[in-house]
Amino acid sequence: MGDYKRHFLLLGLPATGKTSFLAALYYYLTSNLPDRKFIEYKKSANTAYLNKIMNLWSKCEEIDRTVTQIDSSNKEVLLHLEDVDTKTRFELQVPDIAGEHFVAQFTNRLWEKEYKHEVEKASGIALFLNPSKIRNHVLLDDTQIDDDDFEEVEELEPFKIEEVPTQIMLVDILNYHYVHQNKSPIPLSLVISAWDEVESENIAPLDWLQYNLPLLYQYLISNPEKFTLRVFGVSAQGGKIKDDDLEKERLASMDEPGERFIVRDGNNINKNICAPLQWLIAQ
Amino acid sequence: MTLETKPKKCIQPGCSFNSTGICMDGNMEECQFLRLVELPEDESEPEVAIPESTTHIIPSGDDLQENELSTITYQFKSNLVVLIGEPECGKSTLYAALLDRFHKGPIGDFNFAGCLTPIAFEKRAHYARLKSKSKSSDNERTKSFEFSYLHLEVRHRSLLFKSQHLLFADINGEKFQRANDADDEMSTLGILRYASHIFVLANGSTLLHNSNRHALKANIISTIERALQNQLLVGKERLNLVITKWDKIDAANEIEKINSFFIQPLKERFPTLFGEILFIASRSLNPNVKWGEGLDVFLDKCLSQGNPKQVTTKVIEEHEIVREFQRFKYHD
Structure with a gap:
């Protein structure tokens, strides 16, 4: 089977x-979990980085860029994957870029040329x-606040571009990613992370998007013609690891860390953490 | 070879002037990025050292100026919408409410499909938000005395039709007050000729108060008469009359009074000019009137076929473009 390269953002x-998703994905690819869709057939050149974030993830530690000592610029990750069913081999290139970078794109209205080239190469986007x-x-x-309930303030808060609603920022970011890439429509895998916090609502991810981010949904x-959309609910950690020591301990002590995965695709709930990328690859 | 006949090169990142001859800023005369190329004596192809930029500029997302509109009209036919009204009649608030309403869901049969000026909308909406620490549901006033433009793309929920593009013109309301006083000022509002839809806004709150409503009525009549006198409304089948701050009229239960004092006399004065009357509550603290009420009708009107139908920038031949929308600037 010939190798080919797929580049996703x-x-x-x-x-x-x-980054938690990437860490969980690397665990999935390199572990002995049953029913895996993909395996890593050749070691990545980025193994040091991937192992570092995977180890933090497996211990239910927060993956913080200061901990991993990564600067805020792009961290290119290249994975060599094999489809378990078809034996097709391909390279998956996924730059791990800090979220602050996307905020800066919106506020500064500038892209690094290098980043523009990444976008031009992309054959799919995973939006978290x-x-x-x-x-x-x-x-x-x-x-329903009466005038009397307002605190007296000396000055009004001025408009700050970095504080615009999330929906506005994401629509703008997506728009310029669409404009600069070369595939139309571009597959967009929308990943609603920390799905464990939402799952109790028993709602399909697309419906969640419609009710909670109506502007982005519309x-x-x-x-x-611009985007082929699929929405996934994903919990890479499986529960709340911040400010809940008991839950963190419960998750960290599980025999098989892969059991922590929660993935919701439509009404189907499973543990296939690579589903968002699997769908992108299939497009 | 004189300087004037020497070729030019553009050093602005993202501008396609060097390959298409089209200046991204739309004004070759004043563009700061165009450089004259010094040809060697044998006039062979010049070698120009253009510094390699490491960044790529994306559009500001803020208000568009007239010379930037072709970035939209070049690609999409657009309906140009102009609101006429005195200061604080609710022009900016109406624009801000439109995008705020899309934050909650579709407006009527239309979904939000895109916006190239999100920051311009957000700035206008800021002081109506809790975060601003404002006590009243207020909006940023438009300061500029030159028209600036907001862009909105919407699409019918059925997806049976293509997206439609709207360009909303915005300007400080004092500009209309000045235009009331002099033909010179009115003639600078040549954009009215190119608008697909013109809405005349009357502040419903002002119409409730005896001390101010007479002046408001007189000013609106005067503005329309002067616009007619300056041939700015030629070919306009209908103007749309919008009574803003409907929440306050409803709370005062004064619709009949406003109808007899303002709406009917205006219709009688200009019997063929006004179409439907719209009542809009862009914001509302009245529990009986939801904020955004009337915006669906407003949006329907904006999207309907106007006269001229749409503004566009056409490519006639290679390197030759006609900016139909911009003609008014040069031909007035």
Whole structure:
């Protein structure tokens, strides 16, 4: 089977779970989990980095860029994968880029030329969202606050571009990624991370998107010529590891870390953490 | 060879002038990135050292200026919408509410499909948000006395039709007050000729108060008459009259009073000019009126076929473009 290269972008604002996903994915590829769709047939040149984030993930530690001592620029990750069913081999290139980089793209209106080349090469995008990190606007008209309840403030808060609602920022970022890539429509795998916090609502990921980020949802379903969309709910950690020591201990003590995965695709719930990339690869 | 006949090269990242001859800024005369090329004596192909930029500029997302509109009209036919109204009549608030409403879901039968000026919308909406620490549901006033433009792309929910593009013109309301006073000022509003839809806005809150409503009515009549006198409304089948701040009228239960004092007299004065009357509550603290009420009708109107139908930038031949929208600037 001849090798070929697939290049995907992982987009997401800060703390949306991109690196945790990558760590969990590397575990999936290199472990002995049953029913794996892909395996790593050749060691990645980025093994040191991948092992570092995977080890943190397996211990339920937060994967922090200061911990991993990675600067905020691109961290190119190249994986050599084999489809277990078809034996097709391919290289998967996924630059792991800090979320701050995407915020800066929006606020500074500049892309590094190098990044533009990454986008031009991409044959798919995985966009990460964290339900607990969404910034919505609250209109005064939507609040029931009497004038007397307002604190006296000396000055109004000025407009800050970096504080615009998450939906606005993501639509703009997606728009310029679409403009600069060469595939139309471009496959977009939208990953709602920390799905364990949402799963109790028993809602399909696409419906969650519609109710919680209506503007982004409208944008994506109104542009089928630009994006082929699939929405996944993914928990790479399987539970809350921050501010909940008991839960963290429970997760870290599991015999098989891969049992922590929660993936929801439509109404189907499974542990196939690579589903968002598997879908992109199939497009 | 004179300087004027020497070729030019553009050093602006992202501009296709060197290959297409089209200046990204739309104004070759004033573009700071165009450089004259010094040809060697044998006039062979010049070698120009253009510094390699490491960054790629993406559009600002803020208000568009007139010379930037062709970046949209070059690709998409667009309906140009102009709101006429005095300061604080609710022009900017209406624009801001439009995108705020899409934040909650579709407006009528239309989904949000894109926006090339999200920052311009967000700035206008800021002071209506809790985060601003404003006490009233207020909006950023438009300061500029030159028109700036906001872009919105919407699509019918059925997806049976292509997306439609809207360009909203915005300007400080004082510009219309000045235009009331002098033909010279009115003639600078030549954009009205090119608008697909013109909406005349009357502040519903002002119409409730005896002390101010007479002046408002007189000013609106005067503005329309002067616009007609300057042939700015030629070919306009209908102007749309919008009563803003509908929430306050509803709370005061004064619709009949406003109808008899303002709407009917205006219709009688200009019997063929006004079509449907729209009542809009872009914001509302009235529990009986939801904020955004009337925006669906407004959007439908904006998307309907106007006269001229649409503004566009056409390519006639290679390197020769006609910016139909921009003609007014040069031919007035």
